[in-house]
Amino acid sequence: MKILHTESSCGWGGQELRVLNEAAGMLRRGHEVLIAAPTESRIFEEASRHGVPVRALPIRKKTLLGLRAMRALLTSMAPSIVNTHSSTDTWTVALASVGLRDAPPLVRTRHISAPIPNNFTSRWLYRRATASVVTTGEALRLQVIREVGLDADRVTSVPTGIDLERFSPGDRLAARRALGIPGLPDQGVIIGIVATLRSWKGHRYLVDAMTGQGLELAHLLIVGDGPGRDNLTAQIAATGQQRRATMAGNQADVVPWLRAMDIFVLPSYANEGVPQALMQAMATGIPVVTTAVGAIGELVRPDDTGLVVTPQDVPAIQAALRRLMGDAALRERLAAAALAHVRMHCSQENMLERMEAVFNSTVARRAVREA
Amino acid sequence: MFSGPRDSIDFSTVRRALVVKLRHHGDVLLTSPVFTALKSHAPHASIDALVYSDTADMLTGHPAIEQVHGIGRQWKELSTAARLSHEWKLFSTLRSRQYDLLIHLSEHPRGAWLSRALGVRHAVAPNISSKPNFWKKSFTHRFAQPLNARRHMVEWNLDALRRLGLQPAPEDRQLMLVAGAKADAAVEQRLQALGLDGQAFIHLHPASRWEFKCWPTERTARLINALQARGLRVVMTAAPSEDERLHVTRILSQTEQAPVNLCGELSLKEMAALSARAALFVGVDSAPMHIAAAMGTPVVALFGPSGEAQWGPWMVPHRVVSSADHPCRPCGIDGCGGGKVSDCLVTLPESRVLAAIDELLAARSS
Numbered sequence: 001m002k003i004l005h006t007e008s009s010c011g012w013g014g015q016e017l018r019v020l021n022e023a024a025g026m027l028r029r030g031h032e033v034l035i036a037a038p039t040e041s042r043i044f045e046e047a048s049r050h051g052v053p054v055r056a057l058p059i060r061k062k063t064l065l066g067l068r069a070m071r072a073l074l075t076s077m078a079p080s081i082v083n084t085h086s087s088t089d090t091w092t093v094a095l096a097s098v099g100l101r102d103a104p105p106l107v108r109t110r111h112i113s114a115p116i117p118n119n120f121t122s123r124w125l126y127r128r129a130t131a132s133v134v135t136t137g138e139a140l141r142l143q144v145i146r147e148v149g150l151d152a153d154r155v156t157s158v159p160t161g162i163d164l165e166r167f168s169p170g171d172r173l174a175a176r177r178a179l180g181i182p183g184l185p186d187q188g189v190i191i192g193i194v195a196t197l198r199s200w201k202g203h204r205y206l207v208d209a210m211t212g213q214g215l216e217l218a219h220l221l222i223v224g225d226g227p228g229r230d231n232l233t234a235q236i237a238a239t240g241q242q243r244r245a246t247m248a249g250n251q252a253d254v255v256p257w258l259r260a261m262d263i264f265v266l267p268s269y270a271n272e273g274v275p276q277a278l279m280q281a282m283a284t285g286i287p288v289v290t291t292a293v294g295a296i297g298e299l300v301r302p303d304d305t306g307l308v309v310t311p312q313d314v315p316a317i318q319a320a321l322r323r324l325m326g327d328a329a330l331r332e333r334l335a336a337a338a339l340a341h342v343r344m345h346c347s348q349e350n351m352l353e354r355m356e357a358v359f360n361s362t363v364a365r366r367a368v369r370e371a
Numbered sequence: 372m373f374s375g376p377r378d379s380i381d382f383s384t385v386r387r388a389l390v391v392k393l394r395h396h397g398d399v400l401l402t403s404p405v406f407t408a409l410k411s412h413a414p415h416a417s418i419d420a421l422v423y424s425d426t427a428d429m430l431t432g433h434p435a436i437e438q439v440h441g442i443g444r445q446w447k448e449l450s451t452a453a454r455l456s457h458e459w460k461l462f463s464t465l466r467s468r469q470y471d472l473l474i475h476l477s478e479h480p481r482g483a484w485l486s487r488a489l490g491v492r493h494a495v496a497p498n499i500s501s502k503p504n505f506w507k508k509s510f511t512h513r514f515a516q517p518l519n520a521r522r523h524m525v526e527w528n529l530d531a532l533r534r535l536g537l538q539p540a541p542e543d544r545q546l547m548l549v550a551g552a553k554a555d556a557a558v559e560q561r562l563q564a565l566g567l568d569g570q571a572f573i574h575l576h577p578a579s580r581w582e583f584k585c586w587p588t589e590r591t592a593r594l595i596n597a598l599q600a601r602g603l604r605v606v607m608t609a610a611p612s613e614d615e616r617l618h619v620t621r622i623l624s625q626t627e628q629a630p631v632n633l634c635g636e637l638s639l640k641e642m643a644a645l646s647a648r649a650a651l652f653v654g655v656d657s658a659p660m661h662i663a664a665a666m667g668t669p670v671v672a673l674f675g676p677s678g679e680a681q682w683g684p685w686m687v688p689h690r691v692v693s694s695a696d697h698p699c700r701p702c703g704i705d706g707c708g709g710g711k712v713s714d715c716l717v718t719l720p721e722s723r724v725l726a727a728i729d730e731l732l733a734a735r736s737s
Contacts, residue, residue: 039624048623048632051565056624 001359002032004079004104006070008059008088012042013196014276015111018136018160019043019085023052025352036073036089059092070096074103081359083107083134094129105131105366107358111273113140113294116147126150132362134158134355136273137295156358159274159298161351162283164343166255169285175259184246184260189218189325192261194254194277195268197226202267202291205314207235210245212318218325220245223257258284263324263331266290269311274299279346282306282338287331289320299346305338378512379536380472380493382413388472389465389489391421392528393442393479395580396639396658399429400665401524401685402476403547408532408539409474410435419468421485428639429658432549440464442481465489474531475510478502483509495531520703521680545686546665550647554640562648565606565631572604573728574649574668575630576642577622578615579657583706583713586655586673588618592625594653594721598728599628606649608642608659611635651731653724655716656682664689669735671727675716676702688734690727692719 003026007019020043023033034053037044038060047054057073059066070092074082082104084090090108097103108130116122126133126148133155135141141157144150176186184190191210195201203222210220220241222232229247236245251257254277258264264281265288272294279299281288288306290296300306307324309316324331388409392402399422406418417437420430424441431439440461446454470489475482475496486494486509498513499506507513514534517527525546529539550558562568577591598605607622607630609615619634637645643662646652652663653671660672661684670684674693678701683691694700697715706712 034628039620044623044629045632048629049636051567051631054629055627056629 001026001081001356001363002077002079003034003359004073004077004082005033005035005085006057006059006082006089006093007035007037007041007043007085008061008092009043009086010038010041010060012046014160014273015085016041016043016046017276018111020046020050020052021161021163021348022083022352022355023047024050025348026355027052029352029356034077034079036070059089062088062091066092067096071100074100078102079104080363081105081107083109083359085109085111090125090130094125097129105362107132107134107362109134109136110140110144111136112271113143113273114271116144118147123148131366132156132358134358135295136160138298139295140273156354157295157298158351158354158358159295159346160276160279161346161348162276162279162342164283164347167258167280167283169339170255170259172259172262175256179256179260181246181248183219183243184221185219189262190221190260191215191218191263191265191321192221192223192257193265194223194257194281195266195275196224197222197228197232199228200268200270200272201228202269202312203228203232204235205267205269205312205317206265207232207239207241207245208314209317209321210241211239212314212322214322214325215318218244218321221248221257221261222246223248223251223254225250254280255284258286261286263321264288265317265321266296267309267311267317268293268296270294272296279342282335282342283346285335285339287324287334288338289317289324299341300338301341304334305341306334373538375536375538376534380512382416382535382537385413385416385472385493387417387419387468387470388413388474389419389421389468389470389485389491390474390476391479391482391485392476393421393423393481394426394477396426396429397661397682398477398524399423399426400546400548400658400661402528403430403433403665404525404539404544405474405476405528405532406430406433406435407545407547408529408537408543411540411543412532412537416472419470421465429548432551433547434549435547438468462488472535476528476531480506486510493535495534497531520678520701523683523685524681525685527681546661548643548662548665550640550644550666554638554644558637558641558644558648561633562645567604567606567631570604571650572606572631572648573598574646574652574654574663575605575607576609576652576654576657576659577607578609578618579655580610580612580614581705582614583711584655584657584675584677584716585618586719587717588621589625590717590719590721591622594724595622595630596627597721597725599626599630605630606645607632607634608637608645609634650735651728653728660684663687669731671724671731673716673719673724674701675713675719676700676704676706678703688731690731692723692727694719 027033036055036057039056057069135157138157141155266278274295291311302308307320392399419438421440424443427439427441471492473486473491473494494510495512496510512534514530609619623629646663646668647666652668654660655673656677664684664687670689679691694715700715707714
């Protein structure tokens with residue numbers, strides 16, 4: 001199969017990583033794959049660095065130039081399927097396909113739960129121009145069906161798979177020593193978060209929660225960077241936690257950081273699909289505390305594969321942390337169940353197989369319609 | 372048998388020698404045969420090098436070299452006291468080595484006063500007529516310079532030995548660069564991750580620190596497209612500088628499919644390890660081109676204002692692609708009229724580069 005991925009986003013997070021991993025995986029499975037992205041985007045740079053076929057296309061914004069370039073690419077490459085990932089590139093592909101003979105079917109992947117505007121143009125985009133929609137979780141799938149009124153069989157949830165060979169349990173003490181971060185204790189409890197520093201990831205509730213009773217001796221480890229860094233640094237200082245909090249910034253390899261943690265917390269309150277960092281923490285075999293926002297609920301079943309708290313609720317986070325810190329058996333049980341769940345449902349191969357199935361059925365449906 | 376110059380030195384009495392090259396990476400690499408030839412003529416002698424620290428990788432690990440001493444380029448920016456402290460430390464080290472032969476391979480004044488301050492028995496440097504008497508009297512021997520710009524820099528460097536009475540054997544004139552186990556392993560791992568281990572690929576290094584030595588980005592992009600259309604995989608490298616990054620981005624934005632892009636990712640040693648594994652190197656007249664030649668990888672080199680007679684790929688299968696329509700080349704200036712754009716280079720068509728690549732690849736497989 002000839003697969004064209006398009007991505008207009010210039011950021012670098014779970015979404016872009018998934019696109020790159022999916023492309024690389026399909027390549028391994030013998031498909032012909034090309035990513036089209038703006039030259040200035042990080043995914044363009046990363047793809048070329050990792051030897052994943054990538055073509056520069058001016059599709060960062062909706063422009064006539066981008067539209068023409070896309071039309072030329074669709075004609076010359078003649079892909080069997082186009083998989084789009086952000087709004088701008090989806091629009092560009094959809095409009096470039098208008099009137100094109102043998103235009104390839106469009107599969108849109110929705111990575112986040114931002115609302116879909118209910119107007120004529122959006123309805124055209126989702127109902128007419130798009131052949132199938134893939135979401136990164138079941139909750140997102142239901143949202144698309146509800147908001148756009150699509151047939152349920154045209155919307156599939158394919159959670160993002162992770163590399164289970166890389167994300168696996170490891171020795172906590174060895175990881176801590178190898179990181180050698182001043183202030184990061186050898187002994188003692190480390191409560192951690194790996195996420196872009198954005199408001200809706202809820203870092204500030206975790207920082208506030210750390211001041212609670214019974215949590216004074218725990219250390220807070222924040223991995224990631226983003227627009228919220230200054231606010232967070234200020235909040236840590238204001239609550240007097242400088243000595244028991246580490247801001248590690250962005251890390252190319254988060255595995256040792258996860259392994260160094262005792263408890264992983266992701267207090268998101270909006271805009272989540274299935275957070276990859278949460279899955280990665282579960283695959284590393286550490287107990288997690290999170291909310292039921294977006295599609296997180298499919299991953300974390302309360303008191304089974306993790307603890308679930310209400311969003312933006314500091315006392316709830318404190319209670320969950322105290323419960324975990326005081327009960328080693330509970331920590332072990334949650335971690336083991338989480339690990340088993342992730343191994344069963346969230347492997348990269350699992351994701352690739354399901355994406356292949358979506359692509360195949362989309363192409364087949366098109367063939368039936370044309371016959 | 373020839374007896375050489377009357378004032379030839381007796382190499383059997385040389386216990387320790389220092390070779391000084393204060394230039395850029397490529398220049399330093401082109402001195403590597405000097406060490407090989409000296410060592411094979413005087414196997415008992417210990418031989419050291421003195422270079423700018425950033426170029427030390429060009430010589431470290433060389434089997435004929437005992438120590439590589441470095442001068443920091445950033446010393447100039449330090450306070451006088453800090454600078455003097457660095458200089459004193461270096462001088463003390465050099466003095467404690469008790470050299471009895473100094474070979475100075477550039478016009479840098481440091482060689483002259485080092486020769487005097489270290490009190491070496493023999494010292495040789497190029498004969499430069501414009502230099503003052505201080506220079507001339509600093510050295511016991513001065514090697515003659517050709518009156519044209521047609522002698523290869525490797526031979527020019529070896530001329531210092533010839534002037535002392537040492538005729539380098541042809542097999543000692545090869546370039547020598549040791550990537551080292553660490554760089555080898557790192558590159559091996561990278562190629563494996565890229566699915567390129569054991570696969571034939573072309574190493575392309577399109578940029579140079581000098582813009583006037585570069586080929587237009589649209590031509591490089593078209594060359595990449597043509598190579599990839601033939602099913603050849605291309606791995607592109609560049610130095611981690613902002614200028615080169617920009618150059619590479621311009622190329623990438625014009626390719627139909629970006630090649631593997633390792634720009635700014637590799638150390639010089641890793642670049643050497645990568646080159647060694649490539650089927651072919653394609654680039655302009657720059658240090659990486661010499662590195663590829665040192666690793667024995669066939670080279671296609673695009674030449675503009677600089678001359679291949681002096682700077683061409685050394686002792687390795689190669690093709691030089693240069694203009695036949697510009698009788699003014701090589702001119703040695705920074706673009707036509709000093710305008711940073713070299714006509715003889717920007718007009719070179721992709722077809723000629725492709726033909727050169729095909730020829731070398733055919734020769735390699737036969």
